[in-house]
Amino acid sequence: MIKLYGSKMTSAFRCHILLEEMGIEFEEVPVDFSKAEHKSADFLKLNPNGKVPCLIDGKLVLWESMAINRYLAGKYKPELLGNTLEQSAEIDQWSYWAILYVQNHLFTLLMNKDEDVIRQAKEALIPYHQILDDHLARNDYMIGLDFTLADINMGSVILINLLVKNNLSPFPNIGNWLKKMVARPAFQ
Numbered sequence: 001m002i003k004l005y006g007s008k009m010t011s012a013f014r015c016h017i018l019l020e021e022m023g024i025e026f027e028e029v030p031v032d033f034s035k036a037e038h039k040s041a042d043f044l045k046l047n048p049n050g051k052v053p054c055l056i057d058g059k060l061v062l063w064e065s066m067a068i069n070r071y072l073a074g075k076y077k078p079e080l081l082g083n084t085l086e087q088s089a090e091i092d093q094w095s096y097w098a099i100l101y102v103q104n105h106l107f108t109l110l111m112n113k114d115e116d117v118i119r120q121a122k123e124a125l126i127p128y129h130q131i132l133d134d135h136l137a138r139n140d141y142m143i144g145l146d147f148t149l150a151d152i153n154m155g156s157v158i159l160i161n162l163l164v165k166n167n168l169s170p171f172p173n174i175g176n177w178l179k180k181m182v183a184r185p186a187f188q
Contacts, residue, residue: 002026004068005043006052011065014156015053018069020186021152022077066095066153073149080149087143094142095153102128106160122166129171132158136173141180155181 004019004026006012019026031037031052038050047054047063054063055071062068070092073080082088105128108121132154135142142150158178161168168175181187 003029003056005029005031005046005054005056007031010052012053014065014153015055015068015072017156017186018072018080018149018152021184022072022080024072024076066099069095069149069153080147080152082143082146082148087148090143091148091150091153094150098154098157102132103157103160106157106164106166109164109166110160125166129168129174133171133173136177141177151181152186155187159187 002019002024004012004015006015007028007030016028031043037043038052043054044050046056046061049063051063053065053068054061055068056062057071057075060071062071070081082091102125105121105125109118112118112121139145141147142154155178158174159182160166162178162182168178
């Protein structure tokens, strides 16, 4: 059985969504950061970075949520990786874009109480939200007409906007796409 270290309130969330989407049974192994379980000798043998998520599938130990999701999709539901090399590359492009450019600002909103820092993070998000909104104006999903791994990876990041009550009304295409994402049983 697959073991996934990390909770739904960490970056393991996107791995949870994918496993749920594919209907794969897995064991969630919580890691209590307040007790420094992520720095224990046993956990550091699995992930020397002391971070979650970490996945065990048979003899494979894998960390980093995007690598985990690409592996899981390739093994259990390859159609989520697109139908062509070009679509697969676009899936990677949008997935990495989400965690490199958008996620940090949303995490700042999630974990910060300083009004100036919050204002700066919201302002920094505007151009990225506009890029995504423009893209979704031309596409039903991240890669055209088909739901793919890019939607799961991007959705797990953009969903944070709802948690921090960030106003997405200037970005109606994101709002419409996000409604489709949260309507999926795996996202619920």
